[in-house]
Amino acid sequence: MRKTVNRVLLGLSGLGLIVLGGAVLLGGLDLQRRWGFDVPGWWPFRGPDDVVLGTEGRTRWRDENWWWPVVIAVLAVLLALLLWWLLAQLARHRLGQVLVDSKDGAAARLNGRALEDVIESESQALDGVSRAHVRLTGRRTAPAARVRLLLEPHAEPAETLGQLSRETLAHARDSAGLDRLPSKVRLREVRHRAHRVA
Template sequence: MLKTVNRVLLTLAGLVLLAIGGAVLAAGLHLAVPSWWPWSGPHDVLLSTERRTKWRGDSWWWPAVIAAFAAIVLLALWWLLAQLRRSRLSEVLVDSGDGDGARLRGRALENVLAAEAESLHGVDSAMVRLTGRRTSPAARIGMSLAPHSEPVSALSDLTTGALAHARESAGLAGLPAEVQLRTVKHRARRVT
C-alpha cells in the first residue's frame, strides 16, 4: 500500500508542478493564454499585493492558515515515518543460553520456512514474510495449493511441521502465523 501512496503522491505533485510551470512559461514567452489566467506577460507577478492581503483582516484567516499548515506538517511526518518503518523483520533474536543471544537473519528464517512449506504434500508454492519484533516475530504465509490437496491437512501439516520446527530451532516461545491459502488455477478435466 505504501508504494501505491508514494506513486499517487509523486504523480499528483509532478502534474501540479508541471501545469504551473508550463503556465508560467507560456505567459513568460508571450504565448496565448486564456483570458481568465492570472499571468498574461513576463512582467506579471504570481501574487499581487491585493491578493496577498485580501483576507488578512478577517478573523478566520490566521486560524485557517495555521490549521492548513499543521495538517500539511502532520501528513509529511506520517509519510516520513512510514518510509522509515520496515515492513519486514530483518533479524530474530535467538536465546543462546549465554545471556548475550544470537541474531538470526530474518530472510534466512523466511527462506527455510518457505522451503519446508513447499515440501508439504499438496503445496505448489509458499511465500513467507516475518513481521513483529526481534524477540517476538510473527509470520505471514501465503500458500498456493494444488488442485488435489486438502486445505485442512495442508494447514495442519504446516502448523505441526514447518512452524513448529522454526519455533523450536529459533528458541521462540511462540510463532503466531497468518496463513492465506490460494488454489492454483488449472484446466478442467475432460470426460469422454
C-alpha cells in the same frame, strides 16, 4: 525507524498547530489589550479585525516571474513527502532480524530473511503445496509469520494446514528458540487454464 519519524512529524505538527492556534486566539480574542501586554512588531494577528493574509501579502509577489514556479515546486515537494509518508504507513515492513536465545546468557541475531527462506522451502516441500511465500513481521523479540500457500487441486487444505503448523512452523519456532511464533496463513488454490484438445 518509521515509529521515530512518525513521532517527530506528529510532534512538530502538533507544536505548529498549538503555536498557530495560540496566535489566532491571542489576536481574535484581543487578549493583549485585555491583559495589558504588547506583542512584537512582526506578530501577524494584532486584534479581532486582522486577517490571516491581507491584500498586500496575497499580491506582493504575484508579478514576479519566479513566484509561481517556486510555489508549484514547493507544493509538489510537499505533496511527494506526504505521499511517501502515507505509503510508509500502509506498507508492512518485513522483520530484518530475530533475536535468538543461545542459552548462554547472550542473545544471537538471526537474519529474518534466512528464517523466511527456510520456512518457505519447508512449506513448499509439503504435499499439495505448489508455492509458498513467508514474511516475518512484529518485533525482533516477538516475531510473527504471515504465510501464503498456493495449493494444488488435489491438496487437502485442513491436512496441509495441520502439517504446516505441526511441522514447519514448530520446527522454525524451536530452531530459533522462540516461545511462540504466531502465524496467519492464507490458502489459495492454483487455477489451471483449460486446454483445448484436438
